[in-house]
Amino acid sequence: GAVVSQHPSRVICKSGTSVKIECRSLDFQATTMFWYRQFPKKSLMLMATSNEGSKATYEQGVEKDKFLINHASLTLSTLTVTSAHPEDSSFYICSAREHHRERETQYFGPGTRLLVL
């Protein structure tokens, strides 16, 4: 079946640095990808919708200059956490939407755990 991968799976960085997280659809083309964030013991919250070839659509309260999203190809979206702070430490998950004829399916990536020291 379709698979969505994320890289890296875990990352530790120093405060002030930038971190890039990749989300790839491995055997299908994803015109739309979604980025979620999960706080400890909380449900996932949508951060932004990433559309191939156009600007991402951010949810209310999400800083677009802080969380840069690029969807340069039909199989890759990247989330860059700029000037990371300890409060950015979280679990980041992407999902990718496959649209095939009359069927639409979303597949979730395994997630990336970010720890900012």
Place this chain on the structure above:
Amino acid sequence: KNEVEQSPQNLTAQEGEFITINCSYSVGISALHWLQQHPGGGIVSLFMLSSGKKKHGRLIATINIQEKHSSLHITASHPRDSAVYICAVREASGTYKYIFGTGTRLKVLA
């Protein structure tokens, strides 16, 4: 009140027990996912439903669109089933956005 409610929030079962996790939602949806999140965070998609019932191994998922309710059943539970199970609904608005429940933390004891 959350738009997606799961019950119970926490569940401890003995190995072999039949387990049911419930999900109720208050918005119009076009699909519902059941996700499994293991300790350490990795998420696995178990089912996507838009109607009826699906079965995969020891897992069964059902959905009742009229009642806005879905259940995830685990037969012959095993300690390796211990995880957080998350219900996620895709809004019917055409935006393909998902709303997530807070999850049910399952622990199966040997």
